[in-house]
Amino acid sequence: MNLHPVIHRLKRLGARDRRRAALHEAGHALVFLRLTGASITARIYPRSELWIGEKFWGGHVETYRPLIGRNARLFGLPGVVGEYVDRLDECDDDLMRDMLEAVSSSDWAAIGATVDQARSGQVVLHDELVELVELFSNPEFAADHARWARLLIVKAAGRYDGPIPPGEIYRRHRP
Numbered sequence: 001m002n003l004h005p006v007i008h009r010l011k012r013l014g015a016r017d018r019r020r021a022a023l024h025e026a027g028h029a030l031v032f033l034r035l036t037g038a039s040i041t042a043r044i045y046p047r048s049e050l051w052i053g054e055k056f057w058g059g060h061v062e063t064y065r066p067l068i069g070r071n072a073r074l075f076g077l078p079g080v081v082g083e084y085v086d087r088l089d090e091c092d093d094d095l096m097r098d099m100l101e102a103v104s105s106s107d108w109a110a111i112g113a114t115v116d117q118a119r120s121g122q123v124v125l126h127d128e129l130v131e132l133v134e135l136f137s138n139p140e141f142a143a144d145h146a147r148w149a150r151l152l153i154v155k156a157a158g159r160y161d162g163p164i165p166p167g168e169i170y171r172r173h174r175p
């Protein structure tokens, strides 16, 4: 049996998933900076154990300032908006629904809701989502987002040698 095509396909899937994770965390991080001006640390990492249906890459942002209310909702959502960034110019109700369904349980927690509350329609996020889609469609913001995501990927691959403390994928203070 020739495993080469399988390995090639897995590699490609892995690279695509790594980009997804990076766009996700970069989305959270950039919006947090805009909301607070406080520093934030973002990381992406390959998962060591994989279960069926799970993603190859995980990610995490660490913040040192709690957010509540509207700010919490605006901070919890941009992970998925970041993941869907390639499709935002054709954003309609279907895509909005897809994005909300893709919000992870930890992101719902950041928003201040449980997955059950979200599924049963108790949390209305339409306005925040529209606002974020507009923000991510702004060319200047989009360029920043792409740059941060690239930096996360390069750091995760262990090739970044810029002025960032070891062990940290990205940390930045607003200028």
Ligand SMILES: [Zn+2]
Pocket: 024, 028, 079, 080, 104, 107
């Ligand atoms: Zn997230």
